[in-house]
Amino acid sequence: MSQLIWLHEDCLRATHRLFTEAASADAARPIFIWDDVYMTAMHYGLKRRVFIYESLCELPVDIYVGDTIDTLKDLHSRLGVDEIVTGKTPNPMLKAMMQNLRAEVKLSAIADAPFVQMDSPPDLRRFFKYWNKAKKNAFLYDGRP
Amino acid sequence: MQKQPTQFPDRAALVAHVKALSPGVSDDAVSETRGGRAAAEALLAAIDPTAYGHSRNYLDGAVTRLSPYVRHAIVSLNELRNQALELGYGKAIEKFIQELGWRDFWQRIYTQNPDWLWHDIEPYKTGFVASDYANTLPQDIATGETDSAAMNHFIHELKTSGYLHNHARMYLAAYIVHWRRVKWQAGARFFLGHLLDGDPASNNFSFQWVASTFANKPYFFNLENLQKFAGMRAPCDFHTNKCFGGSYDDLALKLFPKMAAP
Numbered sequence: 167m168s169q170l171i172w173l174h175e176d177c178l179r180a181t182h183r184l185f186t187e188a189a190s191a192d193a194a195r196p197i198f199i200w201d202d203v204y205m206t207a208m209h210y211g212l213k214r215r216v217f218i219y220e221s222l223c224e225l226p227v228d229i230y231v232g233d234t235i236d237t238l239k240d241l242h243s244r245l246g247v248d249e250i251v252t253g254k255t256p257n258p259m260l261k262a263m264m265q266n267l268r269a270e271v272k273l274s275a276i277a278d279a280p281f282v283q284m285d286s287p288p289d290l291r292r293f294f295k296y297w298n299k300a301k302k303n304a305f306l307y308d309g310r311p
Numbered sequence: 312m313q314k315q316p317t318q319f320p321d322r323a324a325l326v327a328h329v330k331a332l333s334p335g336v337s338d339d340a341v342s343e344t345r346g347g348r349a350a351a352e353a354l355l356a357a358i359d360p361t362a363y364g365h366s367r368n369y370l371d372g373a374v375t376r377l378s379p380y381v382r383h384a385i386v387s388l389n390e391l392r393n394q395a396l397e398l399g400y401g402k403a404i405e406k407f408i409q410e411l412g413w414r415d416f417w418q419r420i421y422t423q424n425p426d427w428l429w430h431d432i433e434p435y436k437t438g439f440v441a442s443d444y445a446n447t448l449p450q451d452i453a454t455g456e457t458d459s460a461a462m463n464h465f466i467h468e469l470k471t472s473g474y475l476h477n478h479a480r481m482y483l484a485a486y487i488v489h490w491r492r493v494k495w496q497a498g499a500r501f502f503l504g505h506l507l508d509g510d511p512a513s514n515n516f517s518f519q520w521v522a523s524t525f526a527n528k529p530y531f532f533n534l535e536n537l538q539k540f541a542g543m544r545a546p547c548d549f550h551t552n553k554c555f556g557g558s559y560d561d562l563a564l565k566l567f568p569k570m571a572a573p
Contacts, residue, residue, distance in 0.1 A: 180348070209509075
């Protein structure tokens with residue numbers, strides 16, 4: 167299956183699981199969409215934008231400028247790929263973009279390696295409720311027994 | 312559709328290119344902190360989790376400066392924890408790993424409750440209601456011309472370097488919300504516009520913790536605390552920071568007058 171790897175700002179690492187566990191060997195070169203409207207909505211000034219661009223320059227990635235959804239749909243169509251693979255994120259704006267794309271395209275969002283693995287969801291009402299559960303594995307390599 | 316360049320003769324050329332791609336950005340400051348995995352790995356190799364545990368609350372403490380890289384997953388929390396485990400064990404690295412837990416905690420809340428990001432999770436516990444707080448950031452805070460030399464120092468550092476030590480963030484956030492009675496959302500937007508590591512979850516939920524909309528009480532500090540932890544890095548004398556003078560009880564009466572003891 168041919169794939170298009172979409173890197174967004176929450177997965178700027180070549181060892182992210184989207185590469186190690188999902189991307190196939192013949193996947194097209196990863197892409198990043200430089201979306202000014204998105205960055206403005208995220209309140210990003212020049213400092214952050216330079217940091218992100220510098221980080222991209224060290225990755226095997228092609229950078230395109232434009233609207234994220236339009237550019238991805240265009241590339242998906244032009245390259246004739248079967249699937250878009252990207253990194254999972256809690257960011258609602260990126261999640262909405264993924265949802266929009268899924269209406270037309272197969273898209274897989276891959277989670278990064280977790281900090282800590284737990285049998286059941288922790289209580290998130292206060293940090294120490296979470297921590298009392300998380301600390302059992304947080305001090306173990308890869309966060310699991 | 313044209314691919315953008317990824318090689319530049321020097322950093323100034325890269326910055327000029329990013330400026331050209333950012334027509335609506337008026338701020339001109341660029342941090343000395345470099346993006347990319349190479350810079351992150353140099354910092355990763357230098358972490359000292361034990362020293363961090365002893366000194367992290369001091370502005371000259373052994374913090375890692377890895378937060379911008381963690382923010383964009385250039386370094387994962389998992390590899391940072393694994394690196395710490397190779398350098399120490401037990402109590403010595405407990406605080407270091409617990410602080411990584413804070414980031415994981417905020418990310419989990421963000422995933423479960425994205426609508427909490429810009430809304431009060433709980434009411435303020437300050438004696439005031441949300442409408443008592445100003446919606447916008449006062450100009451003297453935006454420009455770093457407040458009546459506190461320490462806060463002006465932090466604001467200048469934030470705007471030029473894109474980084475603030477966590478304790479400095481707490482001081483400045485508390486100053487904005489409690490001393491100036493400004494909504495935490497205005498402060499959060501200001502921080503996100505400048506911090507290289509500004510993460511909607513860590514930033515906004517920490518602001519809510521300071522404000523008391525996600526905590527049982529407001530976070531505030533006095534001059535003695537400021538001098539102890541920040542005195543080596545910021546101007547913390549009484550004459551240029553009078554608003555922080557006094558005991559915690561005195562300041563609580565001044566900042567939260569409606570919360571008078573029964």
